[in-house]
Amino acid sequence: xxxxxxxxxxxxxxxxxxxxxxxxxxxxxxxxxxxxxxxxxxxxxxxxxxxxxxxxxxxxxxxxxxxxxxxxxxxxxxxxxxxxxxxxxxxxxxxxxxxxxxxxxxxxxxxxxxxxxxxxxxxxxxxxxxxxxxxxxxxxxxxxxxxxxxxxxxxxxxxxxxxxxxxxxxxxxxxxxxxxxxxxxxxxxxxxxxxxxxxxxxxxxxxxxxxxxxxxxxxxxxxxxx
Numbered sequence: 001x002x003x004x005x006x007x008x009x010x011x012x013x014x015x016x017x018x019x020x021x022x023x024x025x026x027x028x029x030x031x032x033x034x035x036x037x038x039x040x041x042x043x044x045x046x047x048x049x050x051x052x053x054x055x056x057x058x059x060x061x062x063x064x065x066x067x068x069x070x071x072x073x074x075x076x077x078x079x080x081x082x083x084x085x086x087x088x089x090x091x092x093x094x095x096x097x098x099x100x101x102x103x104x105x106x107x108x109x110x111x112x113x114x115x116x117x118x119x120x121x122x123x124x125x126x127x128x129x130x131x132x133x134x135x136x137x138x139x140x141x142x143x144x145x146x147x148x149x150x151x152x153x154x155x156x157x158x159x160x161x162x163x164x165x166x167x168x169x170x171x172x173x174x175x176x177x178x179x180x181x182x183x184x185x186x187x188x189x190x191x192x193x194x195x196x197x198x199x200x201x202x203x204x205x206x207x208x209x210x211x212x213x214x215x216x217x218x219x220x221x222x223x224x225x226x
Contacts, residue, residue, distance in 0.1 A: 001068060003163065003195055004030040004053060009062035011048050022048040024218040025062065035190040037198045037209035045218040050199045054087055054166050055079040067163055084112050088157030088165045092172035094149045096141040102128055103137045106156045113160060127155035131185065147178035154185060165189060167198040171205065183208050
């Protein structure tokens with residue numbers, strides 16, 4: 001069974017009398033352990049696709065199975081459970097809480113999962129150490145560089161040991177050298193067996209993946225190995 005299976009997936013928005021087909025009958029399978037890049041220009045539908053794959057939204061029509069669960073018509077609570085247990089997100093803007101230190105930011109998903117305090121802290125400290133921030137545990141995001149903030153975000157995404165890790169333009173706010181370092185982290189995670197899905201507009205970043213899904217006007221137009 002595929003880790004992700006989409007069949008005829010569509011997402012339609014209405015703005016007044018206008019119908020906007022953000023996704024139009026998308027078919028896609030992603031197997032466990034793959035490293036996928038979804039590439040497209042602004043407005044292509046790639047962000048809408050990521051929101052659906054990441055259980056942040058439900059489709060208007062079509063089949064959407066993720067981690068063996070049929071989520072096409074799932075409730076918000078069902079989506080939240082899958083999102084918390086099976087999925088990790090790394091965003092362009094880091095999305096860290098500036099008043100919390102490194103450990104507390106990393107531990108946030110564990111709070112929502114109901115993990116006891118002592119276990120939360122232990123797992124968050126280990127996740128920080130795994131991304132090279134073991135000596136920055138008490139620092140807050142304003143005291144960190146952009147690359148360090150993104151590593152905190154990666155640790156937070158991984159602390160629940162998700163089956164799928166999504167990166168939404170994860171190097172967009174970083175200089176080129178720091179961006180390469182973050183992409184090397186994704187390479188290492190894939191080598192360890194993690195399923196990676198990167199969303200990007202940059203062909204050079206997509207080339208780090210093992211399979212590229214090109215999307216335009218809400219449809220998959222091409223799949224290829226870089």
